[in-house]
């Protein structure tokens with residue numbers, strides 16, 4: 001993948017669509033059709049799917065069953081911990097991602113629950129630490145800015161929902177997930193997307209009080225249902241508190 005979202009056909013740097021649910025877009029130069037899924041990271045695309053889903057969910061009477069249909073956030077950890085197999089002693093890479101439930105030893109062909117090696121509480125702790133570290137790296141990027149990979153010019157990185165920026169010097173598109181973990185960019189996008197949704201709801205003051213409550217339940221239920229659980233709630237920080245404070 002190019003560091004400046006270059007069109008595979010003509011090499012021109014292209015901005016991604018504002019809504020990453022958009023399946024295809026057209027190269028600004030040669031008009032070749034480009035696929036968003038090939039150029040935007042999966043984490044940010046999953047955020048747009050989830051925020052889109054939440055926006056639709058709050059337009060309808062609250063239905064707890066609908067939470068099962070919430071799109072899943074893509075934010076897997078790829079980290080592993082090498083440990084000796086419980087049966088044969090050969091080294092196995094035990095996944096630290098919370099959604100991984102089993103680990104197989106290639107040497108003796110035995111499969112064990114991951115929890116036989118590392119308990120889920122420790123994995124949750126490690127995953128929260130990972131998310132915090134990734135968020136800190138993004139904060140540093142926002143504080144320091146970045147150098148355009150195409151021309152080297154220094155650019156500010158605004159603290160908003162964006163996944164990309166346009167170099168102020170050469171116009172190249174710079175994808176933030178090429179500079180920090182995609183998960184951190186996606187979590188920030190989710191936070192801003194949810195804030196925007198809340199602001200819109202508050203603006204529609206008439207039915208607001210009831211709907212704010214509904215949306216909190218939709219959000220919390222949805223997060224837990226899609227298996228993000230505590231880690232994502234922690235990443236959202238004081239957001240829920242801010243919401244409850246509105247009532």
Ligand SMILES: [Zn+2]
Pocket residue numbers: 007008009010011012027028029030031032
């Ligand atoms: Zn092109």
Ligand SMILES: [Zn+2]
Pocket residue numbers: 085086087088089090105106107108109110
């Ligand atoms: Zn083994």
Ligand SMILES: [Zn+2]
Pocket residue numbers: 148149150151152153167168169170171172
């Ligand atoms: Zn540049």
